[in-house]
Amino acid sequence: MPQVNPQILVWARETAGLGIDEAAKSLQLGGARQSGPDVLGVYEQGTKAPSRALLLKMAKVYRRPLLTFYLQQPPVKSERGEDFRTLPGGREFESAPKLDALVRDVFVRQRLVRSILEDTDEAEPLNFVGSITLAQPVDYAAKVICKRLSFDLNEFRRKKTVEESFNYIRGLTEKLGVFVLLIGSLGTHHTALSTDVFRGFALAEKVAPFIVVNDQDAKVAWSFTLLHELAHIWLGRTGLSGADFEQKIEQFCNDIASEILLPEAEMDELQKLGGDRHEVISAISEFASRRKVSRALVVYRLLKRRQIDRKQWSEFTDEFRRSWEAERAKKKEQAADAGGPNYYVVKRHRVGNALVEVTRRAIAEGFVTPTKAGRILGVRPTNVQALVGAA
Template sequence: MPQVNPEILIWARSTAGLGIDEAAKALQLGGVRQSGSEALEEYEGGGKPPSRPLLLRMAKLYRRPLLTFYLQQPPAKSQRGEDFRTLPGGQAFETAPKLDALVRDVFVRQRLVRSILEDADEAQPLDFVGSITLAQPVAVAAKVICERLSFDLTAFRGKKSIEDSFNYIRGLTEKLGVFVLLIGNLGTHHTALSTDTFRGFALAEKVAPFIVVNDQDAKVAWSFTLLHELAHIWLGRTGLSGADIEQKIEQFCNDVASEILLPEAEMEAFRPMGDDRQGLIDAISDFASRRKVSRALVVYRLLKRHQISRKQWLDLAEEFRRQWEVERARKKEQAAESTSGPSYYVVKRHRVGNALVEVTRRAIAEGFVTPTKAGRILGVRPTNVQELVGAA
């Protein structure tokens, strides 16, 4: 058996975002004579070679292929596109190993899907990827995207629920050949990535572009994030997006998504009167609800129109966030008490989207992919693939 470089063990654990104690416990190391952390330190220090069963457990925990542990040196840091997120004062955003793992996983899925399309002679480059620039007027860019999507604002607002409205935009997007994933963790709630870490990710490839929407965010914000990332696809700019409005590209994508969901002409109808904070909150809430958009979007537009100050914007955004967190906690309690709910396969299918399920189903039927690769595309175990695509 090839020797394992201890540096690989350290690199794999640290890039998975795990400390010594946490990893040792998850790997079930340690015993009477030696603690788990001491045992792992011995392996990582080169004092003892890891067994194959241990490497298999590490591969699963650290989300790395087994062959990775037999590399001579840790690989160079993978690219995840541009980072369009910023912090106050121009500080760099802290690197999140879990986010790197998520983005790395999306790149793998994209390559597998592109390979399937190439094998099926369906890998047609999408001409709209990278077809606009930041010099384009926002209204023009919004119109171009709407027309290509065949987006109807009345139809969007006419859906029964916020989630139905999102599904409407998602369906139109997937018809264009863009795959849309709802991902906010690495498979368990313990690995959830908050919206402070990222809101969306766009992989702007000409063939099989991908969009990720962080489903840890409020559902009412999903449509905006999808359109924001779609603007990134039109710009041809792969990267991560956050909640900031400082970077020029983020402002542009925010403004395009805003114009699609809440046209400037409609903002003329919203004229908050006086300095009554609660009255303003109530007016914003009603205005947003009737249009199936988030209150955060409305206050952003009010800020851009200079109808509220930056101080008011920060105050209102924080208030709406606080209210959402209270509501989210309440719904989690209700879900925990409920004995009914959608099946695992219904939930998983919703997260990966109909387009990805259908491509995988056809690829399996035509022999283009193995169950293992199909599982990697769909984010499930190979044994669960048939059940998931069979439900199609």
């Protein structure tokens, strides 16, 4: 069996965001004679070579392919694209390993899909990727995107729920050749990434561009995030987006998404917004609800119009977030009592119809193995057939 460089073991653990104690516990190392951290230390110092069985455990716990452990040296840090986020101090270090794993996974999926499209002669470069610049007016960019999408604001608002409204935009986006995924964790609630860490991710490739929307966010915010990331695709700028908008590019993408979902002219209805705080929040809530947008988007618009200042904007968004978190906790309790929906239906919704369909066709035509299909869809190979057949 090939030798394993102990530096790889240390690198894999650290990039998974695990201390030696936590890793040893997850790997179920140690016993009466020697503690788990001491056992792991022996392997990481090169005193003893790990068995294949242990390497398989490490691959699972550290979220790395088995072959990674046979590299001669730790690889160079993976590329995330640009980082458009502004995070509180310490948050980046705390969340980086999980976020890196999520982004790594998206890059792998995109490469596999692109390969399928190339093999099936469907790899048409999308000419809208990178077709606008920050120098162009927001209203012009918004019109260009709406026209290419064939987006109808009235149709968006006619949907019964905000999730149906999101599905409408998602469907139009996927028809263009952009894959839209809902991902906010590495598969368990322990690995969930809050919207403080990231809201969305755009992989602006000419062939098979990908958009990730953090599904840990409120559903009413998904449409805005999707359009924000779509603006990144139009700019040709791969990268991560956060909740803030300090960078010029984030303001630009926010303003495009805002103009599409909530045209400036409609904000005049709130021109004389007044009364006590309860009345103001009630007016904002009713205004947002009728338009299938979040209250956070409305107050962002009010901030841009200088009807409120940055301090008031922050107070409103904090209050809206607390309200949503309380509502989400209540719904989780109700869902636990009632039982959840079918696993495959949920999974299909998260990966999107476009990704499921391209994978289904590739399997049927023999262009992809069940293992690679599982990697694309984020499921085990044994679950692929059930997923591509889910209604």
